[in-house]
Amino acid sequence: MRDLLITIFLSLAPFTELRGGIPYGLAAGLDFSLVFIVAVLANILIIFPIFFFLDNIHKYLTNWSFYNKVFNKFLVRAKKKVEKKIGTNWEFIALLLVVAIPFPGTGAYTGCLASWAFKLKRKKSLLAISLGVIVAGIITSLVSLGLISLI
Template sequence: MDNYTLFFSVLLSLLPISELRGGIPYAYFNGVSLFIATPLCVLTNALVAPIVYTFLATFHRIFHTHWKWYASFFDRFVARAQRRVYPKVNKYGYWGILLFVAIPLPITGAWTGTLGSWILGLDKRKTMMAVFGGVIVSGLIVTSLVALGVGIDSVFIKRI
């Protein structure tokens, strides 16, 4: 295990497409134990929600104030999204966000869950808790799939 592998695992866990679905397997197949890879990638991927909220709030405020075309486009986009998606979000609530983030498939991760919650104007703190719960479940699923894919006995033994 070297610092490059850990750095790249963290980077993969922060990126929108790969998230921890890429970080955990990358770390493991480059010699990092799942006992280290899973918590590292889960905690890194959990940072996505506050990063996204901070980024979106800052840039949205700047863009919405200075660019009228952005304000017009964004307001129409949000109104349309709320009409189409809000009944489902209202029905399933934050449990729906947790389950959406927990599914370890492309576009169903912390980035999309947080972005969708922000667009719909959902509570920031509750969203972050739901996203964190989903990231934990997703991390456990990915870790289990990696463990089953290579054999349980070899997961906990240091690779040579």
């Protein structure tokens, strides 16, 4: 039970997410199906509190002029860069890929932040992030089981 709880905690945590939860659960000897389902569900369920946190903290921080200045400047520059590279019609695929690629700095937290910052449609973002988490779970599982070796 302890190893399952650690797997869940790692899958919920911002820097590890399921990229840490799945390898830990498998290394601890837990059943693959259980580890996969629990890690993916935990990583998907954390999306809702992340959006809630971003929505509410931002409202509070907008009372500070320094925050508004810095945030708006960053957002305008970032949006221009993203639109220049991927255009405006590829947001769903881009968001899915950002979440799906199991590298540091990618995942559900990053996907939520990007979706929120660029004011993407919430339902569409939830779907893209959830699908990205599932794909990341599959890739992480295959790597953890040794079926794919990273060069």
